[in-house]
Amino acid sequence: MNKTVTKIAIALIIGGIFFLLAFNFFSIKQAYLIGIVAFMVTLWTNEALPLGVVSLFPIILFPAFGILSTNATSINYSKSIIFLFLGGFMLAIAVEKTNLHKIIADKILSLFPPTPKGIIYSLLITSAILSSFLSNTTTALLLLPIGMFITENKDLKMRFVLSIAYGASIGGIITPIGTPPNLILLGIMEDKGLEMIPFLKWIFMIFPLALIMLIFTGWILSIGAKNIPLKREMFEYKITKEQKKVSFAIIALILVLLINTPIKPYYEGLGLNEKGILLFFGLLMFMPPFNILEWEDSKKIPFEIIFLFGAGFAIAKAFSNTKLDHAIAEYLLKTGDISPYLILLLIAALITFTTEITSNTALT
Template sequence: MRGIIIALVIGALFFMLALIGFSLQHATLIALVAFLVTLWTNEALPLGVVSLLPIILFPVFGILDTNAVTVNYSKSIIFLFLGGFMLAIAIEKTGLHRYFSARLLSFFPKTARGIIYALAITSALLSSILSNTTITLMLMPIALYLSEEKVLKIRFLLATAYGASIGGILTPIGTPPNLILMGFLEEHHLPQLAFGEWMLFMLPIVALMLLVMPWLLSMDLKQYDLASISQDIPELTVSQKRLYGLIVLLAAALFANTFLKQFFGFAMNEKLILLGFGLLMFVPKIGFLEWEDTRQMPYEIIFLFGAGFSIAAAFGTTGLAADIAQKLSFISSLPFFWMLVVVALFVTFS
């Protein structure tokens, strides 16, 4: 209850402060967003519950009507996430991620720097299709097992966490903010990147970060010997081989779809491709999942998408976005590099 009271107080403070420079409706919306963000942060209520509150709060306070809010909880981009997570659950259920991890570890030397690179790259590649949080939690025991030295344990854990964050930007489904961006572009009829195009744009950035980050983490660790680390690679089971083949087929379909769009001007909807492969995971003799496995689906994240899209719609419909843009127009006078720095700092610390 204390967390809810804190959220109410923060919402009221933001409302009073916003009245200084904004209209009553805009101040109300700012206060509601502050209230929601506080509840998301302090977890006074479950994430999914807070994410459903805009359906009630926005109509009650005259921000958006009910239909304008609820439509944001069924955006087509959400089904891209559903398909991706069905595939992720299948990978976890079959244990295929453990094979990928062991295989990548075997490619690197048994030194502190080699293991840090291996953990970072493994975490990044797996996080490009699986949840960052899930991958970090799965690789943490491996990172802790590799050495008894406290310094190495910390560096290995950091490599895993940073690698997951870096890998999340490699694909559109790697992390929820990517999907929110795609939903925003779709909503405002702005140019969208196909799956393959996204990867081609992000691959150089991810590669550079994966070169620099592990090197920085391992700068002062040359004296540690890790020659005793086992590099045993588990044998692939029949189900793992079948899933491996389906993943390769999915990747080929997504990249082929990208080139069809570029060279022939037509392509299938990528949301349909990924959702189709996700549903394929339930087909007997082909897939690996039963309906009970969907209990692992992070439905609260789906509701969070809906809340985010609803807030974006409210900012646009009420004119608050244009009002804020006008008040922050001085940023556009900055050199492009510094404008990016300001935006990045704002996103990082907000």
């Protein structure tokens, strides 16, 4: 109890300090917004309160400080992009419930030689593929026992576990639903009136980068690894009717997304909304003839992440409404001596460091 109070007090102090500093450079509303964001980021970082609870603070604080009205704030918690996340997560729960992911993992692992380098790359690639549609945490928990028990060599065990962790992080960027920050980006793009990146176009854009990262990461983790033969335990399985149903749904989803993707100027696509497509296939898991999910399974949906989406969209709207985004941009433009590339490098370095101590989603 005392620790929680202390952490909240620290967050209030940090929020107050940021408000006072911002007051010297920005308007009062903009300073309020900076203070509130600093307060929330601190709570997200020190985990004084549950993630979802902190994410609902804008609904109370923004109207209280005259930043946004209650309606203008709360509408951000029901953005259409959230339903893309819901549909994708329903499919992920169906994959996990039927243990289809274990078969996928075993098939991929069997493609590589039983050497330290082969296992490192197999774990990297398996983790990346699974985390492109499952959560990073679920993927890591699934593969961790494999990485831990392939060998008793502590050095190799550490390399295998790191392969799983890095593979999950890299795989999360491959699809729009692979990790929540991707969806937050798409939501903000939609809010700003920018053209949305189609599902398959995202994959085609990001996959080459992810592949380079996987190859380079595997090479780094393989340096100095002793080339000793390893034995991977095989397990016998028979593909169940439920696994076939989920596999069929995923293949059908991919085909629909392919057909729906426009190839301008030759083909306009079906014109269907991808959020609706993902949600439809997610809901199919509850319906005949699939009957994979029950309402009890919906408890596995991380609603705190949905609230976090809403908080991110509300903060973005507040930045726009108070013109804080323009004020910061103008301030950066005034520092004309600084190269735009240097600014990008500094921002990337700052974000990379900050994600070491706080949630990627919260930071986004």
